Amino acid sequence: MTNKKKTVRLALTILTVSSLPVVARQASSPGSQAAAPQFEVASVKQNRSGENRVMIGVQPGGRFTATNVTLRMLIRNAYQLQDFQITGGPSWLADDHFDIVAKAEAGDGMGDPFRADPNGQPSRGQLMIRALLADRFKLVVHNESKEMPIYALVVARSDGKLGPQLKTSTVDCAALMAAARGRGPLPPPPDPSGRGAAPPPCGIRIGPGNLAVGGSPMERVANSLSMFAGRIVFDKTGLTGNYDFTLTWTPDQVANRPPGAPPGPDGAPPIDPNGPSLFTAVQEQLGLKLDSQRGPVTLLVIDGAEHPTEN
16 A cells, blocks of 8 residues: 555534544444434524535534534434445535534433444434434435445554554543533634644544544544545554544645735644655554555445425
């Protein structure tokens, strides 16, 4: 495998959540949407602002907000998929934008619905989003499996030594999120671009050429890397426990800004055009490697979808 840069341009300016699983796992079976947990209330409105900024986030207590998102983004999030895993559907799937505010039923005794499942299964919050898509967008889907190129995330060195950025996390994320539920909304990230900012204590922050991870297992790290590698990434490191790190690289598509120019509208500072590729950064900074292999990849086929009725 070469170190050729194979990152993909993100449609999101920021994806910042402290407990929302990153959208990169294989899709789970969508066949039981009718029995899935549902939001108590949900508002869906079309966004015609024409802005590029997109936000998806959750707050303690089960509040889900999505601003200026497409249905394709919502499907990607709810089914833990990459863009190339979604096929079919109407032409407006990736063109029309929506604002969604939804709230889970309070006091159900089930805890934070968006807390990541330790076994990698969809969270209750993701199942709620799936139910919302089936109800409001009349989304009908089915799975197909296809043998495709993938990347296996492995330890790069034979002696098992990890890179300087990869640290074992000492944060009790379960206790932190339980305490946060009583304090209201989580604060916004200190750095909208994600570049140079410390990782969130329990979550993942994504910015242009930057991945900041806190208190997350290697499976979620692999899922996050899938957003940039252009293929599904499977965790084959054998590493257990949770980790913290900030990974920085130069994306293929680098905005051309004159020296001394102010940050762009997304708040992102200039990116070093001579920095490492994603593949080099993963090996040098984390001590891991993206190994090119082949494996079964689940595709989600869109059988039908309709514009929602606003409320």
